[in-house]
Amino acid sequence: MTGLLRPSFFEGQILGAGDLNAHVTYDRLGAALHERTEHLWGVAAGLALVEIQRTTAAGERYVDVQLMPGRAVDRLGRVIVLTEVRDLEPALLTDQIAAPVAGELYPVYVQVIEVPRTGETRPGKCATTQATQPTQIEEALQISFGPSGSEIPILDQAAAPVADGLGAPALFDKILVGWVAWSPPLGKFARVETSSEGRRVRYIGVVASEVVAPGGALGLRTRPAGARFAVTLAETSTGGCELSFGKQDGDSPVTAVLTVDDKGNLAIKGTLSPPPAAQVLAESGVAFDGVRLPLPAGVSEDQVSQGKLRIHALVSPVPVMPRTIVFDTGAADLAFPLVVRCVLEDRRVRCQIRWFNHNDSSIFVDLPGACTYVLTASGK
Amino acid sequence: MPSALYAISYRPTCSVVALCSFENQDLVDPAAWDQLLAALVGAALPISMSTSGAALEIAASELGCDLVKDPSRQDFETALAEPYRFRVTLDPEPPTLPILGDGKEKVLRKANKNAVKAIALVDGTPAQVKVTLATAPPDGVAARLVFEGRDPVSKEPSRDPASKDLVFTLPADVSINPSASYGVVFFMEGTPVEARSVKAPAAAKLSTPSMPKAGP
Numbered sequence: 001m002t003g004l005l006r007p008s009f010f011e012g013q014i015l016g017a018g019d020l021n022a023h024v025t026y027d028r029l030g031a032a033l034h035e036r037t038e039h040l041w042g043v044a045a046g047l048a049l050v051e052i053q054r055t056t057a058a059g060e061r062y063v064d065v066q067l068m069p070g071r072a073v074d075r076l077g078r079v080i081v082l083t084e085v086r087d088l089e090p091a092l093l094t095d096q097i098a099a100p101v102a103g104e105l106y107p108v109y110v111q112v113i114e115v116p117r118t119g120e121t122r123p124g125k126c127a128t129t130q131a132t133q134p135t136q137i138e139e140a141l142q143i144s145f146g147p148s149g150s151e152i153p154i155l156d157q158a159a160a161p162v163a164d165g166l167g168a169p170a171l172f173d174k175i176l177v178g179w180v181a182w183s184p185p186l187g188k189f190a191r192v193e194t195s196s197e198g199r200r201v202r203y204i205g206v207v208a209s210e211v212v213a214p215g216g217a218l219g220l221r222t223r224p225a226g227a228r229f230a231v232t233l234a235e236t237s238t239g240g241c242e243l244s245f246g247k248q249d250g251d252s253p254v255t256a257v258l259t260v261d262d263k264g265n266l267a268i269k270g271t272l273s274p275p276p277a278a279q280v281l282a283e284s285g286v287a288f289d290g291v292r293l294p295l296p297a298g299v300s301e302d303q304v305s306q307g308k309l310r311i312h313a314l315v316s317p318v319p320v321m322p323r324t325i326v327f328d329t330g331a332a333d334l335a336f337p338l339v340v341r342c343v344l345e346d347r348r349v350r351c352q353i354r355w356f357n358h359n360d361s362s363i364f365v366d367l368p369g370a371c372t373y374v375l376t377a378s379g380k
Numbered sequence: 381m382p383s384a385l386y387a388i389s390y391r392p393t394c395s396v397v398a399l400c401s402f403e404n405q406d407l408v409d410p411a412a413w414d415q416l417l418a419a420l421v422g423a424a425l426p427i428s429m430s431t432s433g434a435a436l437e438i439a440a441s442e443l444g445c446d447l448v449k450d451p452s453r454q455d456f457e458t459a460l461a462e463p464y465r466f467r468v469t470l471d472p473e474p475p476t477l478p479i480l481g482d483g484k485e486k487v488l489r490k491a492n493k494n495a496v497k498a499i500a501l502v503d504g505t506p507a508q509v510k511v512t513l514a515t516a517p518p519d520g521v522a523a524r525l526v527f528e529g530r531d532p533v534s535k536e537p538s539r540d541p542a543s544k545d546l547v548f549t550l551p552a553d554v555s556i557n558p559s560a561s562y563g564v565v566f567f568m569e570g571t572p573v574e575a576r577s578v579k580a581p582a583a584a585k586l587s588t589p590s591m592p593k594a595g596p
Contacts, residue, residue: 286460288460288463289426289428290421290425290426290427290428290435291420291421291425292419292420292421292422294416294419294420295419301419318460318461320460320461321461323461323462326495326496326497328576328577328578328579348422348426350426350428352428365576366428366429367428368427368428368575369461370460370461370463
């Protein structure tokens with residue numbers, strides 16, 4: 001038998017407890033397999049730790065901690081539901097953690113625990129033994145604490161495979177709901193944390209190769225409500241579509257910093273780094289001999305040295321008129337200019353002008369000069 | 381015309397002016413100015429000599445970098461042709477030298493007319509460099525000299541108040557080869573910068589004791 005067994009009844013059949021339990025088991029297994037194969041286990045809603053500030057008679061501060069109502073699904077696909085606020089007892093932590101120290105963060109877990117209950121009304125009950133038989137199973141929730149770091153293997157647990165059926169509950173089928181810090185001198189909780197060393201509470205997920213929106217708009221949001229970030233994909237009233245990312249406050253429209261429309265037009269409010277090949281940044285001006293040409297605004301030396309950008313530069317000497325020049329001999333005389341060099345060496349301008357004595361071209365002096373330049377940087 | 385004009389000046393004298401321009405630079409703090417200087421100059425600013433010899437380098441740490449108010453068209457063109465004839469200063473000009481790289485907008489001013497007439501290597505041990513000006517330099521004005529391969533000579537040169545000559549004594553380990561050329565840059569407040577290659581006298585004219593006299 002490799003498939004599920006669905007109970008089937010016929011008219012006049014006498015039903016035993018096994019027949020009825022088989023029906024319940026069939027539904028439980030279907031729900032559990034749905035959770036394990038189509039979702040990722042974790043907290044679905046609520047189950048947040050809330051701290052209530054307290055002060056001792058001596059003025060020392062501590063907190064009482066409560067677990068808020070909520071719902072979660074564990075790695076076996078079992079649903080954990082808490083319908084009322086539950087207090088976290090400090091004594092429970094000291095029972096489970098040998099010597100809690102200040103500064104450590106202790107993970108807080110919830111776990112399914114099945115508690116048999118006896119029904120209050122049972123028509124036809126007569127035997128004493130039958131009167132004490134449980135007729136309900138409470139799918140209760142148990143709170144526990146763990147040593148610091150024990151949440152790492154808990155968070156890494158994979159869902160039980162389909163072949164395990166309902167699975168065999170184990171000690172580690174826990175769900176992390178937060179962390180508490182301890183105050184040893186007071187024997188109380190010091191505070192609540194929602195993360196520890198980069199680790200956070202694991203929330204439920206979806207396993208899907210395709211997500212389809214029923215009404216032309218799809219959204220991914222970082223939080224259920226309040227200030228959050230969102231990626232939305234929505235059809236427009238003009239028959240197009242727009243993908244956008246940005247901040248969103250509650251149900252207000254997303255303040256997009258990135259959008260892509262159905263024609264492929266990309267609009268961003270930040271910068272692209274490195275610039276795409278199509279983008280060319282340019283710088284121009286006048287530079288004197290010896291100066292290194294500056295890079296365009298938004299381009300760094302690192303980008304150039306790492307070969308992420310291609311630099312092109314063009315230099316052209318600034319024209320100069322004949323003028324009086326003091327030659328190396330100390331004599332001053334009218335001289336005519338001739339550009340003998342105007343090049344870049346590692347983006348440094350080398351521009352030299354040879355000034356010839358107007359009476360004797362064998363007498364000359366080389367002096368630095370200026371050039372105009374255009375420098376462009378483009379992505380590779 | 382560039383939208384912004386920058387000048388690089390030699391710190392002690394505000395006299396070496398290198399021009400360049402670029403846009404969209406937002407410089408408000410010293411670190412940004414240093415970054416700009418590093419971008420424009422790198423480790424050192426090469427000063428070309430008047431002959432085809434190697435350029436003389438001034439370390440970036442010896443340079444200042446300032447935003448300069450756009451000059452007039454005529455001044456701009458003149459400054460591009462002869463930048464060493466300009467200096468950067470505040471407007472109005474303060475009685476003391478302005479602080480370069482302080483982010484305050486400067487203006488370009490022409491240097492005064494007390495130009496260098498001659499630069500020559502002088503006989504003797506240690507070697508000396510004699511700078512001859514058009515007129516005698518005023519008292520209290522520091523003059524400096526950069527000799528190739530050496531840090532700037534920043535001390536006061538020996539000076540006769542009535543003389544137009546400023547004599548700089550080079551370090552004792554500087555050896556001068558006859559007829560060889562050496563790069564020299566001269567700075568003095570208000571005076572045009574002079575960067576030139578100076579040829580040492582022929583062997584016969586050097587009076588170094590170990591150097592034999594040539595000819596009768």
